[in-house]
Structure formats: structure tokens, C-alpha cells
Amino acid sequence: MEKVLILVIDGCAPEYFTEKTAPHIFRLAKKTGFAKRILCAVPSVTNVNHACILSGKWPEETGVVGNYFYNLETGREGFIEERGYMKAPTILQRCKEAGGKTALLTVKGKILGVYGDGADIGISAQTPDRGQLEQYGLDMPPAIQSGESTQWIIKAAYQCIKIADPDMVYCTTNDYIFHHYAPGHKEAVAQIAAIDEYVEKICTLDPGRQIYITADHGMNQKSTIVNFQSIAERAGFAVYCLPPLKDRYVENHIYQEGGMLYVFLKDKSQAAAFFDFAKNHHHVEQVLPKEEAAEIYHLPAGRIGDYVLFSGKDSAFGEVEGECITTDASRTHGSLHERDIPLVALNPAASEEKYLYNKDIVARLSL
Ligand SMILES: [Zn+2]
DSSP states (O other), X not given: OOOEEEEEOTTOOGGGSSXXXXXXXXXXXXXXXXXEEEEOOSSBOHHHHHHHHHHTSOHHHHOOOOSEEEOTTTOOEEEOOSTTOOOSOOHHHHHHHTTOOEEEEESSHHHHHHHOTTOSEEEESSSOOHHHHHHTTOOOOOOSSSSHHHHHHHHHHHHHHHHHOOSEEEEEOOSHHHHHOOTTSHXXXXXXXXXXXXXXXXXXXXXXXXXXXXXXXOOEEEEEEEOHHHHHHHTTOOEEEEOTTOOSOTTTOTTXXXXXXXXXXXXXXXXXXXXXXXXXXXXXXXXXXXXXXXXXXXXXGGGSOSEEEEOOTTXXXXXXXXXXXXXXXXXXXXXXXXXXXXXXXXXXXXXXXXXXXXXXXXXTSOO
């Protein structure tokens, strides 16, 4: 069976991960693979893209359209943190079924919660297991809201490959650092340096392993945060605005701010008027009826509200007081402007031009 490592650097816009910040990885890519820019799935949020990367499928098949769900009929809503939401089989499940050994390593505990099925070895920096730490020679993990947590998880991946040699390894970080620091800042540079060091070590240990390094989404500075729920209500619309990015990691985005909204109309007779209103609002870059959004971005039409709204590059939708605030303290994602992500492939399964989206990594594996 082919040996694979997929490393997903959470929130890694291409500007963070370059020849300058990761010299060892880019040197290896020149010898045994390639480095390029690809796109993530829409919306550009964590859960949605882990589902796509793990399965090689679009959201219309994974069924995962956000970190948070809302059901208009029942009024139920909540965080997506446990198993049962993912509708497509993951590469971990497929590999295990074929007799392979699998590992899932993550800083954010919810990733293990949602996608852990099929992982023989599951390591989470948020919920460490003492026995596992001893087995893999690891110290207690640092706080997950830190650059050190990335260093810890990538070292754990190296130790796991050295000691247990799983066929399929999926490893992912936290985007805390990139939510707080722009490319070039020493914290961001240090995070990539740790990845560069350990990926080189893994290559030396296991030179034949296929290694794919990518991201779940990018990241941009946002100067305006817009409370579209409040704006729409004041204009007389009965709506529920769901930010697909909403999660419990509020230290990453204190207003749950993100670049996309699913808008559920409680009164369908307002549909045409709402479309006109949203289309003409200066903080909305684009509004699409659900059918159109589903068609263009391969989303399940029944799960994304009635309309999908996108913000501009330097603004986001969030749960702020009043209608809108300006800030110099928000870096976030979720819009079409955070779709650009890097892909570095070492010993890849297919040639460079076969990879356009992060889902293509698993789609090209022969398993
Ligand atoms: Zn993320």
C-alpha cells in the first residue's frame, strides 16, 4: 500500500508558506514533486474543507457546509463537533477497509470528533491521552491557541511515523497564529519554520512517502465587520443569517466574523425584495439564490439557506453590536477571497496539472 502524509496547515494563505519561509520543503519539491497554488472549496472554512480534503469530494457529496448548523423547520441550531455529519467516506476509512493502518493528528479536538472514524491512531493536542504521549515520546501539549501547538502536532506526526509507520497520516494545525499575525510576522514565520524542519525529518526517515502540504482556507485582514442580521431586520426582513464559519474557537474570530452568510427567509414572500436589498447593499459583494450557489460551488442546495451572501476582500459578516464596526484587529476568512491556498507535493500520485483544488489530493490517490 502507498504511504501518504497529508498535512493541512489551518488558514495558511500562500503568502505564509514560501521558498523563503520553508526552504527545505521547497528544495525537496524541486527534486521530487512540485509547488503551486490551488483553490479550496466554498465556503472557505475549516470543517467544509477538511471534509473535501479527506474524501476527495465536493460539499454536495460530503454534506458538510459549515462549522455550525441551523434547521429552519425545527429551529434547531448548534456546533458541528461530533460524528454523523460527514456523508462521504474518508480516505482514513477507505485505507483502513483496504487493510492499511491510519492516523489522524490534530490541534483542534473537533476534527477528531467529526472525522475520527477510521483512524487507528487519533492524537489531539486539545484532548491529549497520557498513554499515547508515553507511547510516542511526547510532552504534554501546549495551549492550542499558540504557535507551539503547531510544533507539537508536527513533531507528533514525525514520532508517529517513526514508531507506528501508518500507511495514511492526516495531520492538521490550528489557525490561531494566522488569525492574529500577517505573513512576515515572526510568529507566523516560526510556525512555518517548525513545519519545514519536521517535514524534512519525515522525508529523511521515509523518503518514499507521498507528502502533500496544503491548507483548508486562506486568511485576509478585514477592516469592517458588518452585522447583516441586524441590518436586514431593521429593513423589515424576517431572516436568520448563519455564518458557516461560526465555531467555539472565538479566540480566532471574536465576532464569529467570516466572509459568507447563509440567509434563511422566515417569510418566503420577501424573497424578491430581499434579493434586491442584499444585491444593492454596499457591504455585499455578491448574492446568489441557493440553486445558483449550489450549482457554481457544488453545494447541497437544501442546506445553505435561501440566499448565499459574500463579503468583499476587506470586510466580513459578524455578530457585532449595532450594524457595523471598523477594526484593525481582525484577520479572518470565509469569502471567495480566501480560496487561494498553497499545495506542495512530494512524490505525488499524479502530475502537477491534475491538482486544482485541495480535494484533488485524495481524488488522485489510487486507493
Ligand atoms: Zn481553518
